[in-house]
Amino acid sequence: AQKITQTQPGMFVQEKEAVTLDCTYDTSDQSYGLFWYKQPSSGEMIFLIYQGSYDEQNATEGRYSLNFQKARKSANLVISASQLGDSAMYFCAMREGRYNFNKFYFGSGTKLNVKP
Amino acid sequence: DVKVTQSSRYLVKRTGEKVFLECVQDMDHENMFWYRQDPGLGLRLIYFSYDVKMKEKGDIPEGYSVSREKKERFSLILESASTNQTSMYLCASSLISPNSYEQYFGPGTRLTVT
Numbered sequence: 265a266q267k268i269t270q271t272q273p274g275m276f277v278q279e280k281e282a283v284t285l286d287c288t289y290d291t292s293d294q295s296y297g298l299f300w301y302k303q304p305s306s307g308e309m310i311f312l313i314y315q316g317s318y319d320e321q322n323a324t325e326g327r328y329s330l331n332f333q334k335a336r337k338s339a340n341l342v343i344s345a346s347q348l349g350d351s352a353m354y355f356c357a358m359r360e361g362r363y364n365f366n367k368f369y370f371g372s373g374t375k376l377n378v379k380p
Numbered sequence: 381d382v383k384v385t386q387s388s389r390y391l392v393k394r395t396g397e398k399v400f401l402e403c404v405q406d407m408d409h410e411n412m413f414w415y416r417q418d419p420g421l422g423l424r425l426i427y428f429s430y431d432v433k434m435k436e437k438g439d440i441p442e443g444y445s446v447s448r449e450k451k452e453r454f455s456l457i458l459e460s461a462s463t464n465q466t467s468m469y470l471c472a473s474s475l476i477s478p479n480s481y482e483q484y485f486g487p488g489t490r491l492t493v494t
Binding site for chain 2: 268270273299301307308309311314355357367368369370371372373
């Protein structure tokens with residue numbers, strides 16, 4: 265079974281509008297972490313936001329927020345007030361901790377296009 | 381600032397060649413990872429290492445091997461390159477901690493096998 269599922273291969277959003285990128289995950293661990301990364305066309309992976317499985321509040325970082333619904337195993341990324349520079353690939357990822365190492369799983373990504 | 385560097389941004393090799401991809405991190409991280417990225421498939425884990433000389437297979441280890449002789453360096457080896465190994469290869473590192481926040485990525489190596 266897929267550990268991380270991103271069901272939107274591509275999305276369009278108008279500049280200045282908000283957009284939600286979907287992510288669902290699958291784990292039987294009690295302790296895990298959820299991440300979102302941005303990958304512009306230049307190729308580097310940029311860390312955006314993190315949510316721990318025990319965090320009760322949704323994580324926020326500037327215009328990014330993570331809508332964490334534990335019972336539904338979803339961790340959607342919300343970008344408010346989209347900007348042209350937000351056009352990129354976005355990856356959802358999960359860290360499971362095992363013994364002395366952490367293993368990460370990535371989704372297939374969502375390509376976001378922000379229209380002027 | 382954490383820095384993860386990879387030996388090449390672009391590499392072109394011939395089928396059957398032995399290929400070495402090098403990754404170095406400067407933050408004393410225990411964990412290091414090699415991924416390949418292909419369109420529509422996201423990042424897939426090839427191998428990871430949680431300590432010097434320790435390695436674990438990821439989801440797609442076939443055709444690859446790794447070496448970690450020093451903590452800061454993690455090498456990916458393609459024993460006999462094939463055209464289906466044409467891809468973007470990303471190295472990453474992280475701390476060992478239940479509270480570790482993220483992986484730090486290198487800039488990637490785009491490998492073409494002809």
